[in-house]
Amino acid sequence: MAEHEAIIERMRDSILEADDDEAVAAAEAALAAGMDPLAALEAGFSEPIRELGEAFNRLEIFLPQLVLSARTMQAGLKVLERALTTAAREAARKGVVVIGTVEGDIHDIGKTIVVAMLRSAGYEVHDLGTDVPLPQFINVAEQTHADIIGMSALLSTTMLRQRDLLELLQLKGIRDKYFVIVGGAPATQAWADSIGANAFARDAHEAVLCLNARARNVTSRA
Amino acid sequence: MLSFVEIAKRSETGPLATADDFAMQNVAFRVSALEKKYGLRHAAGTYVNCDDDLADRAWQAGRELILQSGLYSLNSRRVIQFDEQEVDERLAAATAEFTAGAGKGAVRVYRRDVEDRRPPVIFGGPFNADVHESMFVKLNEAFAGEPLIDLLLLPGYLKNLDGVEIRPNSGLSTRAAMLYARWAREALMRAGRPGMPIVGHAVMALNEIASANEDWGLRVCDPRAFAIISELQVDDVTLTRLAYYLALGAPIYISATPLIGGYAGGPAGAAIVGVAAHIASVLLGGDVMHLGPQHVKYKQQTNAMSLWMGSVVKQAVARNSRMINTTSVTTSGRPGSLQYILEFSALALSVVTSGSHLTGPRPAEPLGWNNVSPLMCRLFAEVGRAAAQLGRAEANQIAGALHAKYQDKLDLKDAPVGLPFEQMYDVRTLQPNAEHWALYEQGRQELRAVGLPL
Structure with missing residues (x-):
């Protein structure tokens, strides 16, 4: 011992x-x-x-x-x-997360903090980096059997891509496969609600709390 | 002397590095070593640095950092390196004074010293808040109608036109860029200040040329703004903008937002990065350097660490260079709340006594459209003028007293939600309503009560 x-x-x-x-x-x-x-x-x-x-x-x-x-x-x-x-x-695995900063946006630090915090909380995280084309989120999520997609955007203009990915998921008939969480300086809970995202997080700490709550729900339903 | 062409070449030929390696090896580890080498440490409870030697050590550390780390070019994944001679030559030739705007509206923008008794120049306006197209001209007219605002700052994001959201680099975005410039000029005309300078940019780089027009758009006398990406990074958009601005001959306004808690580490490390970013701005050809001291937890600039960090960077720059510099003021409390006043006053006190001009204020997390107030910008300017009559020790005392009043409501979730422009003003007359005037008076009383000579 x-x-x-x-x-x-x-x-x-x-x-x-x-x-x-x-x-x-x-x-x-x-x-x-x-x-x-x-x-x-x-x-x-x-x-x-x-x-x-x-x-x-x-x-x-x-x-x-x-x-x-x-x-x-x-x-x-x-x-x-x-x-x-x-x-x-x-x-041991709470969830598989595919995360990136949406296309047209090269801001990295906020997303990097979320990645580090999620890994430290026990999530398997696939970090796609910045300026990520929308199809890449879906392709990697499908390949890695992810259950969570995270999107960051620092600009009001690029934030619209978060909405577009949700539409794309809907169009492909796979919207319900993924828990989609959005964040970034211009994003708000109202924005997340308006585009049909599952969750909004102001910062990395909130992202972990939110996904942990989801993981507990998933486990309790299983 | 180092030219733009040379910088652009180095962005294609410099050493390759991944973004992660640059952030960790070139920034994080080096900043940590420099922090120790120069003995830089944030003394808790100090809001305005009063230690000249510390400011000078921060300057040395920042200068060493930019020489060691260079700037990272995100798209080419290469490091743009600089040598000592280039840095010294560009610093010696840095712009110490220029004129922006035209005719009677022209404004002289000058460098300030630590505890300079001259008033700060006020860069005030919507500051890139989301401004609805229906209110764009009126809101900017109200800002331009404030005589203490010297330059109209970033007239606002046009997120949609005719009910359609604007996609970057789309045809609609070009139309928005042209209307942004045209409506800003119209606002100046309506306010009776047609020559007032506009600090602007077209949001998307491809639209810069579309928004430039001497008759109806952004003029050569209007400073153009862009940001160095945190930490110490540029991208193709940055360099595209820079190439155009330099060829145009417009004054160049460059911002940097070192992040406390990020790759720079704590407030002392962020101060080193802040100084390095100021020097980088001069190397890129900037005429005004704007610091937006950010914080990983609070996401605003009036927390105790950011107050101290801002004062150190501004003093380091003012004491050791001829740069013109300003500081943006981003708060947790929103316009329409007393907390907004207390917060922007604390940061104004910290940086004005440290040699800076003032940019802002604005809320870190605006709630919806038009969440800005021209009257609050007037009070901000009045606080800046009062601060210019103070020494750093007095400013530290007052900033501390103000910080104590709002420190428990820094979290954006707990901060007062405030009001949109339409609920603080009569939008027909563009005058503040009775409640907003009452808030202004209450704010002045609170500030006088803690010793600010308003």
Whole structure:
């Protein structure tokens, strides 16, 4: 037991110090010691990354540390995933998110913060970057079996693309497959309602809270 | 001396980097190292920096950052690098004074020093708020009718025309760009200030040429505005605009919005990036540099960190260069609320005593159309003039007292919702209604009560 606790401590430290190599080594050690990979993932990686997300929300740490730690978690997760059963993998995963800044808009930072926070909250996130053509959101969502699409727009002018993607989903008859969340400086709850989005988030913290609430609903309905 | 052609060439030939690598390696890690090297730290409870040495260290750190990091060209994915000689030459030749506008409406825009007793120049107007086409001329006429506003600022987004939403780069967007310029000029004419300068842009770069017209549109004497993308990035649209503005010969107004909590880190890191962005603006050929100190959590500029950061950047620039600089003022409270007044006054105090002019104010999250007030801009200008009579220590004390009054309502969800223009003004006479006058008087009383010499 003491060995297991020491390994969890190594995993936690690797996240807090954003040490990719140590995260991989600690995850390997957890598997070699016969630990339950799902329990190791939760205590060793998910918990400290959640703590960092909360610290970021309180501005006790800043974006670079959150991004680096989220990357470290991805590195360690790859090791643990090898040992997870399909059912355990599903249990560990809250949702698959395809996210990007809509076409015509190259603003990145807000979306990057959302990506880091969602990863730190346990979501599988496919970040399409900026200036993303609408069909690409749909193509990647279909390929990755995503259940959530997130769109960011910083400009009043490009915000209209959020509406267009919802229309496109409707046109293709796949609107109900996806939970669509929108954000960005000009977006509001009224805007989200008017275009038929499932949700609006003012910031990354709200996005996590909103998707977590959705995940709980999905789980309770299952 | 470094030319636009050379910058454009470097955007095609500079070292390749991914956007992520530039943000982390060139900005985040270097800013963190420079923060330590120059011992820059935000002292909680300080709203206006009073430490000259700290301001000078922030300047050195920002200068070092732009030399180390360069500017990132998003579309070509290349880094535009600069050397020391180029930076020093361009800084030595930076515009220290220019005239905008025409005839009796011409305005002299000049650099200010820290604790400069001369009043700040006021860049005031809708500031890119969503302005409905039915109210566009009236709203801008009301702003232009305020004598303390020197330059009409960004007359507003025309989101739709004839009930149709405008798609970027569509035919409708070109029509909107032309009407934007034409209606802004009409507003100046109706206000009796035809020569008043307009700080404008056509929103979409392709429409810049369509909106330029000496007879009815944006003139050569009207400053043109664009933004450096956070952090330290430009794109093809930026460079397209710049090429046109330089060829046109119009004054160039460049904004930068370093983000506290983002890649720059905390307020001290954001101050370093802010200084670097000001220097980058000069390298690009800017005549006025605008700081919009942003915050990852509050998304506005009157929180304690942004107040301090703005004062440090402005002092660093004013003490170490001949740049003309201004600061945008974005609040949580919205027009029609007392909180709006308290917030814009706090930031005005912070930056006017630090060598800046004033741009704004505006709410960070406007609620619908026309959520701006010309009368509030008048009060903003009055606060700016009063602030110019103060030293930094006094300004720090008053800004702190104001901050204490609104700090619990910074979250945009909790901030007062305010009113649209139509509910604060009689739109036939373009005069504020009784309630809005009462708010103005209440605001003045509150400001006098905390020691502002209005």
